[in-house]
Amino acid sequence: MLRLDTNKNKPDFSSTEIRDPLNRVHIDVSQQPKIRVRNLDFYYDENQTLKKINMDIYEKKVTAIIGPSGCGKSTFIRILNRMSDFAASSKVRGEISLERRDIFDPEFSPVELRKRVGMVFQKPNPFPKSIFENIAYGLRINGVKNSHEIEQRAVKSLKRAALYEEVKDRLKESALSLSGGQQQRLCIARCIAIEPEVILFDEPCASLDPISTAKIEELILELKKYYTIVIVTHNMQQALRVSDYTAFFLMGELIEFNETKKVFENPSDKRTEDYITGRFG
Amino acid sequence: MKMQAKSLRQYAAFLMVRAVFLFTSFILLLITGFLLLKGAKVLSFDFIFKMPENSMTAGGIFPAILGTFYLVVMSIIFSAIPGIACAIYLNEYGPKGWISTMIRTSINNLSGVPSIVFGLFGLAVFVKKLGFGVSILSGSLTLSIVILPVIISSTREALMAIPQSMREASMALGATKWETVWNIILPQATPSILTAIIIGIGRAAGETAPILFTAAVFYSKELPRSIFSEVMALPYHIYALVTEGTAPQSQIPIAYGASIVLLFLVIIISLSAIYIRQKHRSAYAKIGH
Amino acid sequence: MKGKGEKFREKLIEYILFALSLSAIIFLAGIVLTLLKEAAPAFRDTGFLNMIVSKDWYPTYEPPDFGMLPLIAGSFMVTAIALMVSVPLGLCSAVYISELAGKKEKILLKPFIELLSSIPSVVYGFWGIVFLAPAIQRHFDLSSGYCALTAGIVLGIMSSPIIASLSEDALNCVPRSFKEASFAMGADRLETLINVTIPAAASGIITSIILGTGRIIGETMVVLMLSGGAAIITLSPMEPVRPMTSAIAAEMGEAAFQTPHYHSLFAIAIILFIITFILNMAAEKLAGKYRLKLGSHR
Numbered sequence: 035m036l037r038l039d040t041n042k043n044k045p046d047f048s049s050t051e052i053r054d055p056l057n058r059v060h061i062d063v064s065q066q067p068k069i070r071v072r073n074l075d076f077y078y079d080e081n082q083t084l085k086k087i088n089m090d091i092y093e094k095k096v097t098a099i100i101g102p103s104g105c106g107k108s109t110f111i112r113i114l115n116r117m118s119d120f121a122a123s124s125k126v127r128g129e130i131s132l133e134r135r136d137i138f139d140p141e142f143s144p145v146e147l148r149k150r151v152g153m154v155f156q157k158p159n160p161f162p163k164s165i166f167e168n169i170a171y172g173l174r175i176n177g178v179k180n181s182h183e184i185e186q187r188a189v190k191s192l193k194r195a196a197l198y199e200e201v202k203d204r205l206k207e208s209a210l211s212l213s214g215g216q217q218q219r220l221c222i223a224r225c226i227a228i229e230p231e232v233i234l235f236d237e238p239c240a241s242l243d244p245i246s247t248a249k250i251e252e253l254i255l256e257l258k259k260y261y262t263i264v265i266v267t268h269n270m271q272q273a274l275r276v277s278d279y280t281a282f283f284l285m286g287e288l289i290e291f292n293e294t295k296k297v298f299e300n301p302s303d304k305r306t307e308d309y310i311t312g313r314f315g
Numbered sequence: 316m317k318m319q320a321k322s323l324r325q326y327a328a329f330l331m332v333r334a335v336f337l338f339t340s341f342i343l344l345l346i347t348g349f350l351l352l353k354g355a356k357v358l359s360f361d362f363i364f365k366m367p368e369n370s371m372t373a374g375g376i377f378p379a380i381l382g383t384f385y386l387v388v389m390s391i392i393f394s395a396i397p398g399i400a401c402a403i404y405l406n407e408y409g410p411k412g413w414i415s416t417m418i419r420t421s422i423n424n425l426s427g428v429p430s431i432v433f434g435l436f437g438l439a440v441f442v443k444k445l446g447f448g449v450s451i452l453s454g455s456l457t458l459s460i461v462i463l464p465v466i467i468s469s470t471r472e473a474l475m476a477i478p479q480s481m482r483e484a485s486m487a488l489g490a491t492k493w494e495t496v497w498n499i500i501l502p503q504a505t506p507s508i509l510t511a512i513i514i515g516i517g518r519a520a521g522e523t524a525p526i527l528f529t530a531a532v533f534y535s536k537e538l539p540r541s542i543f544s545e546v547m548a549l550p551y552h553i554y555a556l557v558t559e560g561t562a563p564q565s566q567i568p569i570a571y572g573a574s575i576v577l578l579f580l581v582i583i584i585s586l587s588a589i590y591i592r593q594k595h596r597s598a599y600a601k602i603g604h
Numbered sequence: 605m606k607g608k609g610e611k612f613r614e615k616l617i618e619y620i621l622f623a624l625s626l627s628a629i630i631f632l633a634g635i636v637l638t639l640l641k642e643a644a645p646a647f648r649d650t651g652f653l654n655m656i657v658s659k660d661w662y663p664t665y666e667p668p669d670f671g672m673l674p675l676i677a678g679s680f681m682v683t684a685i686a687l688m689v690s691v692p693l694g695l696c697s698a699v700y701i702s703e704l705a706g707k708k709e710k711i712l713l714k715p716f717i718e719l720l721s722s723i724p725s726v727v728y729g730f731w732g733i734v735f736l737a738p739a740i741q742r743h744f745d746l747s748s749g750y751c752a753l754t755a756g757i758v759l760g761i762m763s764s765p766i767i768a769s770l771s772e773d774a775l776n777c778v779p780r781s782f783k784e785a786s787f788a789m790g791a792d793r794l795e796t797l798i799n800v801t802i803p804a805a806a807s808g809i810i811t812s813i814i815l816g817t818g819r820i821i822g823e824t825m826v827v828l829m830l831s832g833g834a835a836i837i838t839l840s841p842m843e844p845v846r847p848m849t850s851a852i853a854a855e856m857g858e859a860a861f862q863t864p865h866y867h868s869l870f871a872i873a874i875i876l877f878i879i880t881f882i883l884n885m886a887a888e889k890l891a892g893k894y895r896l897k898l899g900s901h902r
Contacts, residue, residue: 115487117483117486117487120482120483120486122411143611145489145490145491145610146489148486148487148488148489149488149489152487152488153483153487155480155483155484155487157480159478159480159481159483159484160484161481161484161485161499162503163502171485171488171490171498171499172488172489172490175488175489175490175491175494175498176488176489221484224484224488225487225488228488228489321792322792324794325792325793325794325795328794329704329793329794331696332696332699332700332704333700333704335692335693335696335697335700336696336697336700336701338693339693339694339696339697339764339768340697340716342761343720343761343765346727346728346731346735346761347723349731349735350727350730350731353734396624397624397625397627400620400621400624400625401621401624401625401627401628403621404618404621404622404624404625405625408618408621408622409625417629418625418626418628418629420888421628421629421631421632421633422628423884423887423888424632424881424884424885425628425631425632426884427815427818427819427822427880427881427883427884427887428632428635428822428877428880429821429822429823429824429849429876429877429880430822430824431822431824431849431852431853431873431876432635432639432822432873432876432877433635434852434853434856435638435639435642435852435856435869435870435873436634436635436638436639438856439638439641439642439870440634440638443861460631460635463627463628463631464628467628491610491614492614492618493613493614493617493618514722517722518722520724521722521723521724521725521726521727522724523724523725523726523824523825524824524825524849524853527853527856527857528856528857550724550726550727550825551726553726553727553730554726554729554730554825554828554829557730557733557734557829558828558829567734570730571734574727574730577724577726577727578723578724578727581722581723581724582719582722582723584722585718585719585722586715586719589715589718589719593715
């Protein structure tokens, strides 16, 4: 991924002004954001898939990203931990900071960033290793060598992911023997074992049945106590159930961003209203 | 009426295709069966484990089997590491630029170069220029170039079959590229890489032209002592027995026996490659990405 | 923590892998340069064109003649015969395996074909000597069974599994939706095969034939053992011929190092290399087109 640098120096966030006459994008200036996104453009080949995105992601809150397919919501969260780097011939312009630190800073390695900003994917993707090894792997590559500590942290994260009781007797079995919902919770456990600050969920329930979905949602509400959470979802009910803030994306633009309640009950943009009432998408 | 003519036509055409297919299989089975029948007569424990006697008109073919073994092992040693590294680079690192394209094109062309041309290259470079002489070293270096593209392309296929989601999962945990390759990609690809190496072994064992001027001799009094010794090799032995032999009545049966041994070797090698791949594939289906 | 050391290690590994992957380019370049260097004296003495069009190959006469035309003609003759055998056999087998065989049959047949294509050529050559050559000699009442026909037939049989396997891959690549669309319009299996499946797989099939041709031209042992070895230009398949590969294999053992004969054998290798290079590039181009046409169905 190439960065089109508009501002070679460290961005001065305080002065970044957001032009939003309709106040559709409501940024709470009283809060110090965990992640701050300013004037973010993203190009894939020659197509601009994200246009001038401005938003804040607040600490220990759940931010939902909604919008019809192809609106750029997945692209957006993949930039937040720079998984977008792997997309060939893509370009990014604008600023994103994690606790006031520019994530595109060459000194800030993507590897380090991803340790702090974890990700759970659309389809559960456990490694074809044992349940325990799935979690231990992340710890080992992040420098945890003591096997006792690895064990402790694995158990702790399994408990936190509400999976421990179901798998405690078969930690040595293959992760692939788990059900889809269990696999997804294992992926969450794997992610929180390395103690990230932010967890990105990319449509985590897209391939799950309703019961597993409910469990994951419950879990997200629980995890909010410890982590800042961003969740992409095409399920508006889910956004309403789990999130504190909601961002509505349409064709690469951020149409509306506000507290979830406000977005769903009293949207300030006609298009948001049309989408959440099911008129398109 | 029209329907009937149509289905008749289809029936006839498919019958013909089936007949040609059966004919093809029949011929190929005929060849192997013919050799098997003739060769089975001479096959014995002594035939495999004894030295040739009476200027190659009696005795066994042990030195040829051993020579082929040495050549194969050495050529795998030379080709496996660059082959696997090349596949990893192209599939996991390779920038999409011209250099990758050039590497890929070179591999494709290398795999199409006639084996006798490799033999000439080995003669000019390993035997003469580097002065290794006609030896196991020269022969196995030459063979390693022959099987390099085989190993690269089979390994690449194995790497490509690993779902992208595995790479993403690892990178999202903060793993570097190499950590991902080493801990996640390679363990999953191991059975397929093994298959790639086995296919290479099969190829190296059966090739004759590359070792004609680089390693093989018709007869050597003793077993090879070092990598600079010339060797007898199974495929070359068959060729030499039927074309250079002086006593066809007693040497042709030996050639049958040697053919059977070579055929068995290659078939067992190929079968094990196919077996590992099939088993691995069904294990893979479980991941279901 | 991940620091400078780690970054260094990552870069180092990438460079090592890159360096090792250059081996493919180095070997190919090495082969080209070696052939050119060793063949240069021959071309200098006789002239490139002169060498190719001249009709006499008498390398051991005094003075020797190094005309490659009979050798090239021999290669083409044998290859043409081999293709006449392997294309129909290979394609029919491919169609059978991919379109007609049952599911279980298919699972057995694919490895079977692969197994057959791994049989060493020297074994085929041996079979030709002990079985086919005597049979052809008897049947056509020839003075010798070693001729273009024998070598061609054995080569054809030998390469049919390769063509079958590659063509089968191409046929398999045709998306099921193409066939379903045809069935939905009331076409039967034969019509679907002829009008939809085969045309869709055409460039893949042609690629397999091109690659098969490259294999046949470059094959050494079978022609060395069966073609008879006479460097003459003939149109009769019953005559012995001396294809390029067999000339190299048979004569290099006797040609003294760095003599005109030695250099001319490298000159033949260059011609061989050029032919297979062109065939390979053509196959690669076609294969690229093929993938483009059917999209990313694999």
